[in-house]
Amino acid sequence: MSAVRERLRLADQQRAFAAAVLDPALPAPDGVVDPAGRTCPKRFGVYRNNVIAGLIEALQDSFPAVCRLLGEQYFRAMARLFVTAHPPRSPVLLEYGGGFPEFIAAFEPTATLPYLAEVAHIERAWLEAYHAAEAPSFDQAALRTLGTMVPERVGELRFTLHPSLRVVRCRYPALTIWRMNVADGVPGAVDLAAGGEDVLVVRPGADVEVRALPAGGARLLAALGNGRCLSEAVRIALPRCAPDELSMHLAGLLRSGAFTAAEAGTAAGAAGAHSAAHPRLHQVRRRGSRA
Amino acid sequence: MDRCHDSIPARAGVSLKPKHYATVLEHVPAVGFFEVHAENYMGAGGPPHRYLTAIRERYPLSLHGVGLSIGADRPLDRAHLARLRQLIDWYEPGLFSEHLAWSTHGAVFLDDLLPLPYTAATLRCVVRHIDQVQETLGRQMLLENPATYVAFADSAFEEGEFIAQIVRRTGCALLLDINNVHVACTNQRWDPERYLDAYPLAHVREIHLAGHSCIEDDAGRPLLIDSHDGPVCPPVWDLYARALEQLGGVPTLIEWDAKLPTWSQLEREAARSAAMLDAQAARNSGTAVSAATRFIGPPGETGPQGETGRRMSVAIG
Numbered sequence: 001m002s003a004v005r006e007r008l009r010l011a012d013q014q015r016a017f018a019a020a021v022l023d024p025a026l027p028a029p030d031g032v033v034d035p036a037g038r039t040c041p042k043r044f045g046v047y048r049n050n051v052i053a054g055l056i057e058a059l060q061d062s063f064p065a066v067c068r069l070l071g072e073q074y075f076r077a078m079a080r081l082f083v084t085a086h087p088p089r090s091p092v093l094l095e096y097g098g099g100f101p102e103f104i105a106a107f108e109p110t111a112t113l114p115y116l117a118e119v120a121h122i123e124r125a126w127l128e129a130y131h132a133a134e135a136p137s138f139d140q141a142a143l144r145t146l147g148t149m150v151p152e153r154v155g156e157l158r159f160t161l162h163p164s165l166r167v168v169r170c171r172y173p174a175l176t177i178w179r180m181n182v183a184d185g186v187p188g189a190v191d192l193a194a195g196g197e198d199v200l201v202v203r204p205g206a207d208v209e210v211r212a213l214p215a216g217g218a219r220l221l222a223a224l225g226n227g228r229c230l231s232e233a234v235r236i237a238l239p240r241c242a243p244d245e246l247s248m249h250l251a252g253l254l255r256s257g258a259f260t261a262a263e264a265g266t267a268a269g270a271a272g273a274h275s276a277a278h279p280r281l282h283q284v285r286r287r288g289s290r291a
Numbered sequence: 292m293d294r295c296h297d298s299i300p301a302r303a304g305v306s307l308k309p310k311h312y313a314t315v316l317e318h319v320p321a322v323g324f325f326e327v328h329a330e331n332y333m334g335a336g337g338p339p340h341r342y343l344t345a346i347r348e349r350y351p352l353s354l355h356g357v358g359l360s361i362g363a364d365r366p367l368d369r370a371h372l373a374r375l376r377q378l379i380d381w382y383e384p385g386l387f388s389e390h391l392a393w394s395t396h397g398a399v400f401l402d403d404l405l406p407l408p409y410t411a412a413t414l415r416c417v418v419r420h421i422d423q424v425q426e427t428l429g430r431q432m433l434l435e436n437p438a439t440y441v442a443f444a445d446s447a448f449e450e451g452e453f454i455a456q457i458v459r460r461t462g463c464a465l466l467l468d469i470n471n472v473h474v475a476c477t478n479q480r481w482d483p484e485r486y487l488d489a490y491p492l493a494h495v496r497e498i499h500l501a502g503h504s505c506i507e508d509d510a511g512r513p514l515l516i517d518s519h520d521g522p523v524c525p526p527v528w529d530l531y532a533r534a535l536e537q538l539g540g541v542p543t544l545i546e547w548d549a550k551l552p553t554w555s556q557l558e559r560e561a562a563r564s565a566a567m568l569d570a571q572a573a574r575n576s577g578t579a580v581s582a583a584t585r586f587i588g589p590p591g592e593t594g595p596q597g598e599t600g601r602r603m604s605v606a607i608g
Contacts, residue, residue, distance in 0.1 A: 091358025131334030
């Protein structure tokens with residue numbers, strides 16, 4: 001056989017193998033045999049099972065509260081549909097499952113649990129925050145500087161959001177439900193008509209922190225994240241905001257490590273409460289120098 | 292840090308799991324080295340990097356890739372190679388290994404180590420990719436022999452000969468997974484002793500030992516599954532002893548990836564491997580081995596006691 005034809009054959013074999021791994025309705029590919037040269041669907045099924053079961057387990061690890069809400073058997077059946085329809089596109093499996101909350105939102109059989117996809121969004125945000133780039137949050141010195149600034153200058157501040165920060169806006173009390181279904185949470189009655197919850201997820205240090213945002217907090221963060229200065233952001237997000245309400249918002253966000261830096265004005269080198277350098281992504285402290 | 296920790300010693304190591312991070316940093320147990328799956332540390336930041344950085348300061352580290360898909364008949368994923376290169380720059384592992392397998396097709400990643408037909412075309416493909424890996428990473432890689440469940444009608448090489456050809460053409464070294472030898476030989480009905488005789492042992496730089504499980508194949512015969520979910524079984528220890536006779540001392544990893552054991556269970560497995568390595572070293576140097584052979588820590592001091600969990604001061608960025 002010529003080299004080119006052999007090469008095509010390897011590509012064809014792998015295409016058929018991959019298709020049959022993902023679709024149990026397909027037979028094991030031609031040329032895949034047992035040691036006696038016979039077809040061997042059961043042996044081939046080991047690969048199919050390794051791939052599918054492995055991906056289902058990855059989802060189960062990433063969405064523990066969704067799994068607890070549905071029960072393991074139901075969750076795994078639903079996850080199986082997702083992994084065969086949306087297999088990973090990257091070998092970095094810790095990123096896998098980004099589309100799972102939307103899949104759940106559109107999943108007809110669980111439509112009677114409308115908060116389920118929102119709980120999944122919180123779990124996904126948690127996972128993203130867990131693996132997000134490191135960045136120093138606003139430190140105490142920067143906070144003190146902020147406290148000495150005249151109020152007009154405070155309004156000009158532009159904040160840099162922490163790279164791990166995620167906001168999940170929920171129409172249902174999904175944060176309450178999530179808390180009841182992770183770790184040693186105890187499920188209890190939840191009034192689904194009680195209204196939505198906006199959730200802040202951020203990992204300023206070693207631990208992911210999840211908390212409810214007060215009304216208007218999600219809009220304020222969105223405006224600040226879009227580069228608006230504080231006074232503009234407040235005008236957009238909290239038009240009827242009283243001064244004490246605004247300082248409560250800001251104090252809460254600063255305490256939760258939502259920001260890494262603040263700069264006054266837009267001109268280069270503007271003075272202000274500039275704290276640590278802007279987050280530098282993908283940087284890890286090197287150990288020692290090469291001897 | 293002490294740079295002598297950078298090369299992997301001919302001692303027993305274990306695969307590092309998040310479940311054991313805190314124990315390792317708190318007690319700094321006497322383990323020869325740790326090994327991690329590269330892909331588990333490809334997030335931008337977060338606790339995995341914080342812990343691994345702290346553990347790397349105290350132990351030699353081996354990096355084991357499971358997603359490069361060296362056997363796929365498509366170009367290697369350059370972004371993935373770049374991620375590997377970055378991890379190697381960050382952690383300076385003593386060894387880097389990958390598999391004789393494939394796991395990507397089209398844009399899809401199939402989360403398993405899929406088998407290859409041993410043909411001239413596969414050989415050319417694998418050699419081309421290993422050349423590219425070694426060039427991009429600027430170092431020699433180790434290639435691991437697979438655990439397989441099926442054969443290919445068009446295979447033209449025996450596995451040992453196929454691997455020897457790869458070594459000859461690429462200059463790569465080998466990770467000999469002895470559990471995989473046992474699993475593949477049982478499943479393919481090969482003789483494991485003959486397998487080791489044909490295998491290019493002179494190029495082995497690391498050994499893997501692991502547990503497996505057993506089901507039945509289509510003909511009702513035992514089919515071993517490379518599940519890494521239990522202790523190393525007796526025939527694998529026997530093969531290991533036989534390999535050590537020929538190899539002398541080689542860094543040996545206990546792999547345990549599912550149904551994770553307690554730290555002390557894992558330590559017991561590593562201690563058994565360490566005792567066999569010590570006995571082999573004693574035979575090589577012609578001295579008797581003490582009955583109190585033990586699992587010795589890194590040379591010199593064992594390093595500062597690590598802070599654990601949330602109070603860990605090791606930072607990234």
